[in-house]
Amino acid sequence: MRKGIFALLLVGVLFLGVVASGCIGGGETTTTPSTSQSQTTSSPTETTSPTETTTTSPTETTTAPTVECGSGKVVIWHNMQPNELEVFQSIAEEYMAECPNVEITFEQKPNLEDALKAAIPSGQGPDLFIWAHDWIGKFADAGLLEPIDDYITDDILKDFAPMAVDAMQYKGHYYAMPFAAETVAIIYNKAMVSEPPKTFDEMKAIMEKYYDPDNEKYGIAWPINAYFISGIAQAFGGYYFDDATEQPGLDKPETIEGFKFFFTQIWPYMAPTADYNTQQSIFLEGRAPMMVNGPWSINDVKKAGIDFGVVPLPPITKDGKEYWPRPYGGVKDIYFAAGLKNKDAAWKFVKWFTTTPEVIKELSLQLGYIPVLKPVLEDPDIKADPVIYGFGQAVQHAYLMPKSPKMGAVWGGVDGAITEILQDPAHADFEAILKKYQEKILQDMGSS
Template sequence: MRKSLLSLVLLGILVLGVVASGCIGGGEGGTTTSSSSPSKTTTSSLSKTTTTTTTQSETPTPEVECGSGNVVIWHAMQPNELEVFQSLAEEYMAMCPDVTITFEQKPDLESALKAAIPTGKGPDLFIWAHDWIGKFADAGMLEPIDEYVTDDILKDFAPMAVDAIQYKGHYYAMPFAAETVAVIYNKKMVSEPPKTFDEMKAIMEKYYDPDNEKYGIAWPINAYFISGIAQAFGGYYFDDKSEQPGLDKPETIEGFQFFFKEIWPYMAPTGDYNTQQSIFLEGRAPMMVNGPWSISDVKKAGIDFSVVPLPPITKDGKEYWPRPYGGVKNIYFAAGIKNKEAAWKFVKWFTTSPDAIKELSLKLGYIPVLKPVLDDPEIQSDPVIYGFGQAVQHASLMPKSSKMDAVWNGVDKAITEILKDPANADIPAILKKYQQQILENMNG
């Protein structure tokens, strides 16, 4: 999601990763590509009579507010994510038997929303990382929920999550998780996780054996996934305050040069997400850079693993922490919503229920942004959630500006050009070229 995309809990900070396709938005992280036609739809309507293992009473408790009618939610989640969401929706419907929650899968969610909402055929809600809030609000495709969002509700969320649901003075969504990328390592191959980049490079050198299709690290390459290194030395893709891109900044250029000089030589020669992930899942690399959305596949592969932040880089006696983009996962209210009252009551329960958020965290590795869950001992003792939580503390919240589409597109084009010949690419010239293209596209 701008896979995706996080995003951001910054464990106390919050954080949203975002991928994007954001991964952030439900699925792989990173950036998304939109098309002009609506995408294929898979509908999953949850019947009120669905069997559920919940032990909760079907009679609504005082804490649960129940509406009535159907609430339609569009998403682009992976199957393992959808399974947990459906389970939670079933619990809610068991308590609120007059409500039906319907999930509809949209592989190209952005195009589907842009085609449907203006014609009045959109959903009530949709799920994605916070970085869509600016462009969707500016386009009039979001429904404000200012009348529902009170200080009493906001006080229970990490600060970055509160920032992620508002734009130009209005609230348009509710947050439920944060995400960013981190180092996922195979404990059978790496006995001690790298605490510095030099240690990580030593591990990469040890396992790099391309003749036998083995590599030092698995790392999908697009604007989202390499943002941590690209922005490590103080550079940036885009500044949300000035609304200006920064590809031509010396610090950004330095970050790109570092990635393609110090990391790329130890990788399989492809930036493809699925290929890079498979390399790690098949035991052909000791480490992978990926987000919480990948944890289910890692577990299915039977890998004994743990998670740590991207380690700091020491240069000229100074320590630089990689600053990967992070995102906050939001449930948005779409303009033209048909059942706003029932939708709000479900979303309020889903995002403020410690039990629901804890289940998302433990089953999917989501980093919670709800303070009571962040403080839960079981959550704090979980190595995956703790590892990503630490990573989030070094993350950079993805910009919310509607101008970011031009930036994502420009950065990905620059990366594509560099990948044609990474060893000989004139990285400063390429980044300056696409800086100008981004500016031209932003200005019309």
């Protein structure tokens, strides 16, 4: 990627100068997220010992638009996979070509959470670290994060997807900058579905057409757990957990309605199993026209030789009103560690990294990251990529995974309710079951 980003920027500047008046959104894994508080992390590769990679400033220079430069060393802790690290290093080299007085150092930590919790309080932590947004609550409550409120402006926030803006903050303070996201969407087989569903009614018609259980063929493949069905469970305004009040919402009429809708309108067209691998195999074997899954599943879809597309879960029309499914989504953040030694240089690098469209585009094309910088989602190359663009559109409707540490008590309760419903979905007392597990979650929260 050397010269790539700044070459693109230079071309853009030259072009604008000519026309004058012209005008001009992890590493690859195949595992499903577990229903735990850290489920949106990027399944980093485990290593046996920490390794440090220092990216030194290249000697060559590249003419490019002015960027804000600090000075000194900026240390970033991470647990990325090798292919991710390679791209991040290349991007850092581009920045240092413009800012030769800055040294960006990446340090691999095999157990990042424990390393941070041990090092930051003793003043031995990094300037920055990279992880999913769902650490922001527990790390901020523990005093392990540095606020960046003084740096955040409306001009910065306006270019990010709403979910990404939410992922930057906790209890009134900004602690991180976002660069990618993930959520679930419909992955459809183009050989079976010529036009993807734009409404739930169209989706249901496709499910009805292909549902043939006697021949082990089904209308849709959809793993069932708290994470995967969150889009429908929260579609009508309900929720598992409200970050603002830090209270669960399984007993809300809107949440009950969402669960009832899933198990009466979608489950009847599915294979009778909640198992992730079984559901995915049904789609990969051509026994279902659609699958609900995340970007981590795309490698397996490609290996199966399926000509596929990706679209958001379609809106549901009920009583004359349109409701968009709101699946849980996760955001990848660059955090500012408490007591960081070089805040000014760290901010200038992170701001450039997360708000420069060419950088985010490079992450998307090289690593399959779903952009949260809105201008990138409109880039022709991104639009041409069915995976990135499709999941990028799905992110626009996603419901940010709660940031509060109390969310840890919610996953087990929701999965318990799902397990009980699955014992007899056709005759389940949804209201009684969800109210029962609402109380269990409250008890578990009180004892945690």
